[in-house]
Amino acid sequence: MNPLIKKFKEYGTIPKKIEEELIKSIRSKTKQKGEFFLKSGQIVSSLFLIETGLVRSYYIKDDREINSWFGFENVILGAVYPLFYSQPATENIQFLETSTYHYISSEDLNNLYNKYQEMNTIGRKMAEEYCVILEQRISSLQTESAEQRYNSLLTFQPGAIQRISLGHIASYLGISQETLSRIRRK
Structure with a gap:
């Protein structure tokens, strides 16, 4: 079964008729490490799920990359502005590993939402x-110490340290690499 359809089924029942339409709408691709799913200013209105691999989302501020999230296997991902509003992305989504992913366009997804209550x-x-994840991220940034944020990352994504550079992790945590090194020594 397609991994994206399998993930959708975690949120509700998908009758055979809908699954057949999903199969026709979902595409698959493999991208190499360093390639982009989208760059700031582009409109790539697709929802995607990584089967194997890893991505990061980042913004550029004052010529600095600021990581906002990492996308691991079996998580539904996308850029909000292009996906929901057909507006240019404000973020960049870059593959940190060679990645195979499955995606559906927002147009196809919206058609299915309108046609089938189950998909809606x-x-x-x-x-x-997604709202809960954003709320947790905001709360973490506002109320937790850098060490607590680092420990949370290790708890929820134990393999992150082996797969993501320390520079990217420090940026995600909102700290310098030196501070991250001190935290890791503890």
Whole structure:
């Protein structure tokens, strides 16, 4: 079964008729390390799931890259502005490893939402989950120490340290590499 369809099924029931339409709408690609899913200013309105690999999302501020999230296997991802509003992305999404992913265009997804209540419910549940993740990230940045944020990353993504450069992790945590090194020594 396609990994994206399998993930959708975690949010609700998908009758055979809908699954057949999803199969026709979902595409798959493999990108090499360093390639981009999208760059700031582009409109790539697709929801995607990584089967194997890893991505990062980052912004550029004062010629500095600021990592906002990492996308691991079996998580639904996308850039909000292009996906929901057909507006240019404000972020960059770059592959940190050679990655195979499966994606569906927002147009196809919206057609399925409009046509099938089951898909509309799945979309709502995904959006709710995304809101919770954003709320947790905001709370973490506002209320936790750098060490607590680092430990949370290790708890929720134990393989992150082996797969992501320390520079990217420091940027994600909002600290310098030197501070990250001190935290890691503890």
